[in-house]
Amino acid sequence: IVDIGAMQAAHVRTNRRAPVQICSVQTLERRELPPATVVIVDEAHVYAGVISKWMQARPDLVFIGLSATPGRAGMADEWQDLIVSVTTRDLIEAGYLSQYTVYAPTTPDLSNVKIVAGEYQAKGAAEVMAQSGLVGDILQNYVLHGEDRPTLGFAVNVAHAKRMAEEFTAAGIPSAFVEARTDTLEREAIQNAFTRGEIRVIWSVRTMAAGVDLPISGIIDAAPTRSAMLHQQKIGRGLRKNPGTEDLKVWDHAGNTLRLGFVHELDWSTLPGGKREVVKVERKQPLPKECGECHFLMEPKVKECPCCGAARKVPNGYVETADGELVPLNAETGRAKVPTAVKQEWYGCLLGYAAERGYAQGWAYHKFYEKFGIYPASQFKKIQKIPTPEVRSWIKSRAIAAAKAREARRAS
Ligand SMILES: [Zn+2]
Known part of the structure; x- marks a missing residue:
């Protein structure tokens, strides 16, 4: 000892x-x-x-x-150095942490919520999340899909947490809420009742987001964040294995996984610099995709929902890149963000087409601009390729459009 x-x-x-x-x-x-x-x-x-x-x-x-x-x-x-001994992904794969699945039953519109120091302003986020429609959706989702799982719920503020606990309890799902000021004895009593199964859902803001080891197999996330740290800490509460909680279901009503990614994909290998009061928002991996049918969140490249089998659709206003990332169509130019490899392919095909027809290389240079809205800078190699049917038909369509424009000018 x-x-x-x-x-x-x-x-x-x-x-x-x-x-x-x-x-x-x-x-x-x-x-x-x-x-x-x-x-x-x-x-x-x-x-x-x-x-x-x-x-x-x-x-x-x-x-x-x-x-x-x-x-x-x-x-x-x-801190001078960072040693990554093990990652969340390693621990899940080795069976030390629970397997988990994420659903996004609803995704809130946060476009009007102010961002302060990198994070959503709590007041604005609360206004969105406490709307009765959303509160009702969260409750209904748990009633339909909650499977009576022992669950932690995360709310935007204390009033929201209290209200969620009240609504759940009123609907026959015994729930409690815990805040920073809840004294140790009461907290213990709630946690004991939860472990005995007398309380199904414990709601909190952040009180339960750290240092809690309860048998949890459900997480309801109703608190939008832009902090990958907070995101990981919250989901992490449910990843610990206890008898009877070897798998976890996450109902993400806050859009956090769609915004920040799966927690086992988050990269913690670099210590961030910068001002400490600013939330670091960084992401390198493509984001998870939502099944339009059952709201299951799947890995970026998956084309078919592993949960219900529905084929995945690319939502309006988005295009999908080769590595499965959804990128919004650029509103200003109507052009999508295209990966460099795709642009390189196009440049090669345009150069190949120019060679076929005996055009100068400058022709390919200008066509590239027409297509992507930028000139092929030095990062693009001048390697001729046999034009793909896609490139040929695009060139043809541009030629037709140009001919029509000429005709229109002549007519006026
Ligand atoms: Zn599905």
């Missing part, structure tokens, strides 16, 4: 002579910095001024930070 002391007023484990001391950040802030040679900081993605000060005051100490989501802006200025 290792001799461990707890630095807290009147704690049973208080033992100043123990070589290992456990201390909360709050206690640390109120006391003088204790002597140490190694400092281990848990949940290091949460900013703590006192840790920052400690690092600056004692550069001779070794600080080891632990986090599942080292994505807070400014972390690169505090």
Whole structure:
């Protein structure tokens, strides 16, 4: 047994002579910095001024930070190195974390919600999410598809969390809500009732988004965020395996997975720099796709819903790139964002066509502009290709359009 002391007023484990001391950040802030040679900081993605000060005051100490989501802006200025020992994907594949599926039963329109320091403004998001239609949808979805799963619900603010718990309870799904001010005894009573199955859904804002280990197999996300960290922390609550909760269903009513991606695809391999009060919004992977029939969210390249078998449709106003990414049609030019590889292919075909017809290379250069709205810069190689039928028919259609335009000009 290792001799461990707890630095807290009147704690049973208080033992100043123990070589290992456990201390909360709050206690640390109120006391003088204790002597140490190694400092281990848990949940290091949460900013703590006192840790920052400690690092600056004692550069001779070794600080080891632990986090599942080292994505807070400014972390690169505090920590010198990042070691990724294992990823969420690894842990799911190895069977240590639950398999999970995500549904987007409704996706809110957040286009009018203000973004402050990179994150949705809570007031605006609450106005959208607390609309009775949406509240009703969330309830109805759980009634129809919830399978009575022990579930955590995430709401935008305390009033929203309280209301959701009330609506669920009124509909016969015993629910509770927990906030930061809920005292320890009440929280324990709620968690015990939840474990016994007497409470089905616990609603909170962020209180339940960290450090909770309850048997959970459902997550209702009704709190839009632009923070991949928060997204991962919330879904992460349901990924821990407990007897009876080996798989997780996520009902994402906030558009978070469609906006930020599946949590097992998120990349935490780089410590972000920048100002710490700004939410980092970064994504490299193509986003998940929603099944139009059953709202199951599938991997980007999947063409058929693994859940209901429906063929996936590309929504209006979007086009799909070769790697499965949906990109909006550019509203200004009516042109879609096209991957470089596709443009390179076109440039080659246009050069090939020019060679066939004995046109100058400049012809291909201008046709490329006509097609994509940009000139083929030096990144594009001048490699002639045999024109594809698609390129040939496009050239033909442009020639016809040009002829018609000439005729129209002559007639006027
Ligand atoms: Zn489906």
